[in-house]
Amino acid sequence: MTRANITRNILRVAFLCFVASFVLAPMLATVFGGFKTNAEIRTSAFALPDSWNWEFYGAIVSDPAFWRYLGNSLMISSLAVVLTLIVGAAAAYVFAQIRFFGSRMLFSYLLLGLMFPFATAILPLFVKVRDIGLLDTYWAVILPQAAFSLSLAILLFRTFFEQLPKELFEAAYIDGCGYVRFFFRFTLPLSTPILATVGVFVFVQSWNNFLLPLVVLNSREVFTWPLGMMQFRGEYVTEWNQTLAFVTLTIVPAIIFFLAAQKYIVAGLTGGAVKG
Amino acid sequence: MAASAPSQVYSAPGRRLSLTERLRLGLNNGRISATLILLPPALILFTLFVMLPLGESFYYSFFNWNGYGVPTDFVGLQNYQRIADHSVFHVAVGNTVKIVAVSLFLQMPLALLLALLIYRKTPTNAFFRLVFFLPYILAEVAAGLIWSFVFDGNYGVSASLAQSLGTEPFFILADRDWAFVAVMTVIVWKYFGFHMMIYIAALQGVPEDLVEAARIEGAKRPQIVRYVLVPQIKPAIIVSAFFAIIGALQVFDLIIPLTNGGPSNQTHTIVTYLYTFGLTRLNIGFGSAVGVILFIVAITVAVFYQRFFMKRGQS
16 A cells, blocks of 8 residues: 555544544433433533443333333334235235236335325324224234335335246146245245345334324323333433433344344345335 | 246147136136235225325315314315415425435535445445444434433533533524524434445445546546446435435424424424324314325425436336
């Protein structure tokens, strides 16, 4: 390397570190804040804590409400993923394998969900969910979420299914395997990469969703964690250390999940970029 | 095309099957029953929870209705008239435009610059990529709470600044003129990593030969960036701009913990406006009209974008 190259590289890394500190400072202040007393947060918000007080974190971890919020979210997100994958893959399979009158039209119809934001129909959705009697149940969140995820799921699934080798179906067909059995026996097992990508994408969206649960869930028994966190914030307005500890405890699983599923999240991201 | 494959197995090539034969085959191999089993769940779910509510938005928007019983108080276009005359709605639309502008002219160039600095696959770059992507992983509500702490005049960055300067702390989120600047800072912080990742994926797909050829021709780094790399990843830039615009139309979760639309309704976006004036006051008709406006804007953007920027037909 020449000297000019080395200088340039040092400048580059220095600039990257500068941006990284801007990115990380608020998050670190949050993690540290959960260890500080309120007096200490007031005087030094961004420094390391003087002494590591575990009691605020401990109080939240031993609060059953915290685990109930997380459990509700886990339940809702998982069921939304399962529903989207099964229903979406089944429909995409029909579009990929079977040609019938009106199939293009129905396909376009199911993709309409890509065209407009979820919030557009949130009020009629609220009225509908209430009239069906689903308010304050998991299904009030799961069903609309799965329905709105269907468009992207069907688009990605169909593209993937069409690329599976045709010979496979012909061979299975000669052996007397019908369309429905082929779907469960071969198409689904062969499609785990795309199922994982879409599954992770739907899970993250559902896990982080705020607007829909806010509108259809009123009882703290069924609150998802974002609602629980806002509730908690409301109760401890003047005690930032409590809220910061709570926020930290919800960030940590998200980061661990991201590190574990990084491949699929980035794939889902570029997959989502295809949707146009 | 896949469906024709099995029929070829049974019939000699070139021979066309009669309608009855095809029907019999269709029934025999379960094509029709497969369609009738596998397709309807998606159609029902999608219709019930996406298309029907969308249609109802249009219908309800012509009524003055609190959501109970049947809408009877038909008011024509009055809801739309009230929205058009409402100064808070003008603020909300203005804020959305501001978010788009900041995304296009600040966030995307920053993301592109960073992508150009770290797109090559080295351990250092992988580390920075991860760090810059972290804010995007966080839930909007969590990010909003974190920053409402940072901006809190009694505790966060402004408190520290005030202490070192010996001045009164500044409550930026409670300031009419500066609150939305703070909100936009958070938006850039939260989403630049997302755009950066799109560019990185695209930059890694640019053939190395092209860069090498330009270098042999004597092109310096800035010229390579300007004449080779950026033109090569133009589709990615177009897509990320689309996401920036569509994303700006949907901002909601971040605003609630940061400002909740205040102070004096200065930081509303279209969705927080819809929520605040439609749902919390149970003006279902009014809120539905806001939803319809949001729908029309989103569809217009999508159609316009496809028409002018995106090359169709590759799928």
